[in-house]
Amino acid sequence: MVVAGLSLREDYWEDFELQEDDLEFLYAHLLEVEAPQTPQELIAALVEDRLRREMQAIEERRLAGASVYLPRELYEVGQKLAIPALDWRLGEVVAVRPGYNPELGDFSVIRVRFEDNGEEREFAAGLSEHRLNDPEAIQTGDAPQAQEVLARYQDLLVQRLEQGLEENPDFVRIAGRWFPRALLVDVNVGHLNLAEAVLDLAGGGPLPTDELLKQVELPTTENLNLVRFSLDLALQEDPRFDEVGPAGKVLWYLKRLEPEGVLETPLPLRYHEIEYDRSLLTEEMLALERRLDDELSPYSESAPVTPEGVEITLLYPHWRVGALPLSPRLKPYFPTAYEAPRIRFELVDGETGERFPGWVVRQEKYVFGLEKWYRERELMPGSLVTVRSGENPGEVIVWVDTRRARRDWVRTVLVGADGGIVFANLKQVVTAAYDERMAIMVPDMQALDAVWEARAKKAVPFERVVADMARELTKLNPQNHVHVSELYAAVNLVYRCPPGPIMALLAERPWFVHVGDLHFRFDDSAR
Template identity: 40%
Template sequence: MLQRKTQTAEYWEREFEITEEDIEHLYSLILERNSPVSTKELVLEVIRHRCQQEEERMRAELSRGVIYQPRDSYEVGQQLVFPVFDYRVGTVVSIRPGHNPEHGEFDVIAVQFEDEDKPREFAANLKTPHKLNRGDDDGAELWEAAHLIPPDELYEKYGDRVRQLVVEALSRPDSEFVSYDDLWMLQGLLAEVHVGHLNLAEALIEVKGQPVTVQEILAELDLPEEIPEGIKEFSLNVALQQDERFDLVHGRDGELWFLRRMEPPEALSTPKWLVYTPVRYNRAFLSVELLQIEWELDDEWTEGGISTDSASLVPSTTVVLTYPHWKAGTLPLSSRTRSFFPPGDHKRGVITFVDGRWGQRFPGWIVYEDRYICGLRDWYEQHKLPPGAYIILERTADPNEIMVDFRPRRMRREWTRVASVEDGRLVFRMEKQPVACEYDEHVLIGEGDEAALEALRVQLAEQNVDIAELLAMVFPELAKLSPQGTVHAKTLYSAINIVRRCPPGPIFAALMSDRSYREMGNGYYALNVEA
């Protein structure tokens, strides 16, 4: 059975290209509906339209002649349709006898196609079977839908490439199409949203002091009543999207608009302490014990750190506040914390934190792409939380609010490691520091001269010092603080992250692949004097 081109992978994956006719068809579709249309609907419509076009072309061509079949006899002047050549029509211009020991006697017909200079020859009156011979239904099976893949299944199979081409075509600078959040509309159908409307939107957000929905803004604008509500919302969303004052964020209840100037700087650009440049390493070096420690640290950049479905059922979770997040006033959006925050496809989301100690509410900003939640700097400072503190996230009755807490205890001065800089090197010493919360003793490292540490961080980045070199720098310094000369893997991770953002994996792989270090058990390592 011959297959229609639109039923093949070859057509959709290689031959298909968007034409002006496709664009005009989509233009008419949106014009007729007079409402925003999703990208998926447009792509499906293109696929349906191409299938329909092929069928119409087939019917038109087949009406001009009979379907060529090698078993049939033909006359000079007769018009034939060749499905195998995309239903092209040709005229029989001559007939001669043919002979082949395998097929016996048959005719050879010369067929002249409209767009070719020379005729082609084909077998006719053939007595032996041939794959181009059809049934006795005169091509009726070409119209049977039972064997055809429907457009929605073609979309599932080949929609990705078609979608890419459709979006590219509709997004051209001279396009009359306008998009917002995977919806499309015609520029000429949009409601007029002028600068006065946008100024009112800015004032509304400023007065409320929090992100608002597009419906809340529309309620304050005087747009013509005869315009459908869906077009009003789409038009306002497009106008807000094109104005640099406004920022689209994601909340539990959907999309919200806010003012960029009211967002914390760390929500708009990633704090320098959190910027991670991926490092290639061999995870096969990580022992079972180190994999367990890696899981405990729950770094947001750990490979395979994806939340599970069961995580959404957990009422609370505890994370260790690492130095980079302490400096940035952030928390990691990691496998353990991700389910506590609204999922989102936008760059940023917003949530309300509730202080578990004092009950105060304050906004938190979720930066999905760079995997962190910001807005906690003041909270850390108010409660004097150090790096290494245990931070608790707890769900509340309101899905838009997350309680953030720590484990308090009586203030006392503890011997802790403190990082500083000497002769361009990262060094450590033991000092007594006031601590009023429970913490992970392996992760807690105090900060000495802040300016010197920052200068060293910049210097090491400029010199492109790798993880192995950093490990060699900090290990002896940390080992000298222990009577046994040992250092815990968590402490190495914490120390290196003072001057370079890195998840545990590359650090642990460098530790295990270097004979300069030997494993002592329970996560501790020592310098190998025999190396």
């Protein structure tokens, strides 16, 4: 095909939206490949098609309805032509006469009048052998290549593609892959009941789709990719099932057999957002906020994964329910997914090699499944836990620096009969390394549980919680002051809160007096 040059307007790809022609192409493309595809694969094919269609459109506009002059063709008076060898000049055939050349045989000569200046020139017609019968495509040097477009705009184009497909009921997605709904294999309630029984026998799961297909008895004469995708979609649309695989891997679990702390956020991890003025936070406070690495702090940038892993300090809410924060520093070590809100994976004890199930709860930003391990290791809030990548995909190693049990003076929380909180420095048996500022021994978890339950029914104002904790903590210090880290750890014994709101309150209220290095004295008389 002879084509004209292609040059798109500058904002062509910034303004990209799925059109009806795009949807028709994607439908045909998926029908041809007979397999669900990721949005990245689809947009690569669609960009190629868009460039082809735009090239054709520009060619048609450039030729203005004229035919491309080829010496082998015959032409009539009044016919419009575009001459490739003359930079695609447009003209009209004004005369046709027989040609004469014994060496060439029969042919015609056409006279063409050009539109730009009225000039007339003659050309041969009806010649089967002529070098101009195969003109090269005219190139302008401005024609974009699909690779160039994707290198610059892929993220934006993928986002717009998915928005368009999500709004179209003819396309369906599972585990980040798309396919036309009409081409799927029928999966009925009987098949789904069999899948439930298989997962039930497996303790809830997780099982891959292929394992379920062995038992579900779907037709195997169909394309296996389509059968697999069809079952995946049917399972996804049935509330009994949960897709819990990491990105690129589909695994199924029975939702009713998932841990309660995975299906519903445990009470100590529930955060009711507190409005505060971040401009009050000093550079020193912001630096500490980043070091504390709370998953609720307003940071999103991830740190690179290293062989040594990341060491974190356990906060009471995570310690109590057996969780880890899915914070910016920790997040890269855990599996993620295209869509699944919950991901099942393997935790490995870095000392013993023992394996046990873990769950990433993506939307609520925590990892669940470590309560038994915390208790066996005799950890406490403030203990240091190291997280690093496992040897195999889907494995995460957790490790603590255990040592011979010894008795240390440790800040200990005591709960009164009225639910009041006090602290005392008491000798406690310690079996693992800990952060001295944030360590708090909890001898009676049930008493603190009762405090959480009572405050869930009747909330205590945030400012009062901070003031009460500051008052009690300063009693343990000869200088009558408390460090921000200590206060943050103590507040979270009874009230889930990231460090930002606490820091802003310390900076704003006159009864908190900064005495240096993020230590504050609590002046009750100023209230």
